[in-house]
Amino acid sequence: MTLGRLGPLGHEIPVLHHRDAVYDLRSLTVDIDGPFLAAGGAARARAAADAGELPVLENAADLRVGAPIAQPTKIVCVGLNYRDHAEETGAAIPAEPVVFMKDPSTIVGPFDEVLVPRGSTKTDWEVELGVVISETARYLDSPDEAARHIAGYVLSHDVSEREFQLERGGQWDKGKSCETFNPLGPVLVPASDVDDVQQLGLRLWVNGELRQDGSTATQIFPVAYVIWYLSQFMVLRPGDLINTGTPAGVALGLPDAPYLKAGDVVELEIDGLGRSRQEVGQA
Known part of the structure; x- marks a missing residue:
């Protein structure tokens, strides 16, 4: 399982790569950022995917790969x-x-x-x-x-x-x-x-x-x-x-x-x- 961000610069979509699928995380978070990580975001995302609660991002392979975290404070x-x-x-x-x-x-x-x-x-x-x-x-x-x-x-x-x-x-x-x-x-x-x-x-x-x-x-x-x-x-x-x-x-x-x-x-x-x-x- 990995976390990532896909899409144009400045408009990346937070995603979860899990079990050969790419899941859209926008129902859980606006981004892979500090608040998401501090709230146990990775574990929450994995659990939501395993429970069938996350949509698959169908066009993931066609999107630009962004940095996997939003711009940090430092x-x-x-x-x-x-x-x-x-x-x-x-x-x-x-x-x-x-x-x-x-x-x-x-x-x-x-x-x-x-x-x-x-x-x-x-x-x-x-x-x-x-x-x-x-x-x-x-x-x-x-x-x-x-x-x-x-x-x-x-x-x-x-x-x-x-x-x-x-x-x-x-x-x-x-x-x-x-x-x-x-x-x-x-x-x-x-x-x-x-x-x-x-x-x-x-x-x-x-x-x-x-x-x-x-x-x-x-x-x-x-x-x-x-x-x-x-x-x-x-x-x-x-x-x-x-x-x-x-x-x-x-x-x-x-x-x-x-x-x-x-x-x-x-x-x-x-x-x-x-x-x-x-x-x-x-x-």
């Missing part, structure tokens, strides 16, 4: 969370999670176009596990409390402009917040349907060439620790997205790998969370 990102990625970029292994923010309006669908910003020469790729919050988290006592605050997991592409990020004033946010810089999806997989979030393979291809091939097993700070840690510094609210870092293989760490340019194609996948594909255009 996107929080963790940098350098894989040892091999820190090493390839020449960074020290962090003693605590490296935290930065990303503009929530960067979220687009998993098959939407990614735009290289004007003046950019170092637009880079990053496949990441995204975590979506279900319940307000503030000052959690320990990582053990994190599980009940997680709605589910999603394939996230944390597109980055390295010159903007690292060479122009030291502000990571501006290298992460350009238009279209967070393709998301195709689906939100409920946390209860993921057996072990610390054993998921992540892969990314550029123009058919495998560039990233890692596993969440090698995260420096695992998901539960990240949620606990963030809750000490900010309030995590239902619907918020946490990008948990990327493994080795980004252009920044590969001297022979060209950065993204118009006409390139990026494909990504995470075990059990689906696959996405973005063509690159020029802003």
Whole structure:
């Protein structure tokens, strides 16, 4: 069972993918958003489908695939969370999670176009596990409390402009917040349907060439620790997205790998969370 949103940008229909059918969730919610997730929306949707209370969305296959969650109040990102990625970029292994923010309006669908910003020469790729919050988290006592605050997991592409990020004033946010810089999806997989979030393979291809091939097993700070840690510094609210870092293989760490340019194609996948594909255009 997975949750998703189908239809034109700004007019997506909330849906449930369950037992080889796509169900229209508009009788339960206006969107896959914080209030829906906080109210146990995934379980309610599954129960309604099993009870025959939801209509099938007949033309689902013909609709654009949108990001599986509505725009959150914030996107929080963790940098350098894989040892091999820190090493390839020449960074020290962090003693605590490296935290930065990303503009929530960067979220687009998993098959939407990614735009290289004007003046950019170092637009880079990053496949990441995204975590979506279900319940307000503030000052959690320990990582053990994190599980009940997680709605589910999603394939996230944390597109980055390295010159903007690292060479122009030291502000990571501006290298992460350009238009279209967070393709998301195709689906939100409920946390209860993921057996072990610390054993998921992540892969990314550029123009058919495998560039990233890692596993969440090698995260420096695992998901539960990240949620606990963030809750000490900010309030995590239902619907918020946490990008948990990327493994080795980004252009920044590969001297022979060209950065993204118009006409390139990026494909990504995470075990059990689906696959996405973005063509690159020029802003």
